[in-house]
Amino acid sequence: MDEYEILIFPYNEQDMPEPDRGPAVRSARVxxxxxxxxxxxxxxxxxxxxxxxxxxxxxxxxxxxxxxxxPDGWSARVADAAETS
Incomplete structure (x- = not known):
């Protein structure tokens, strides 16, 4: 694929229970x-x-x-289709 949206989070999803996770603090179309x-x-x-x-x-x-x-403990991932609509 030639383009993605990347979401940046101030936590690592593996280290935090889902109810405690907040939204992405930044996104970028790359x-x-x-x-x-x-x-x-x-x-x-x-x-x-x-x-x-x-x-x-x-x-x-x-x-x-x-x-x-x-920063340590932060994570980034490619947004799925539901997050980009």
């Missing part, structure tokens, strides 16, 4: 750059976010936001 990242997956850019996304699992394998790595 487009494929045509380059391969250091993870070996396609690189995407947009709205200050640079990410490498596994096209098979849609896992965000690497990400920077405004040139910085995510």
């Amino acid at each position: 487009q494929r750059t045509g380059e391969e990242g250091v993870s070996g997956h396609p690189r995407y850019n947009g709205a200050g976010v640079q990410a490498e996304i596994d096209p098979d699992t849609l896992a965000v394998e690497a990400i920077t936001i405004d040139g910085a790595h995510l």
Whole structure:
């Protein structure tokens, strides 16, 4: 796919029960750059976010936001169709 929406959360979903989770604190629509990242997956850019996304699992394998790595404990994932409508 050539475009995804990435959601950024101030927690790791594995570490927090679902009722305690809040909404994404940031989102970004990213487009494929045509380059391969250091993870070996396609690189995407947009709205200050640079990410490498596994096209098979849609896992965000690497990400920077405004040139910085995510703070410890934060997470990023590709939004599903229900979250982008």
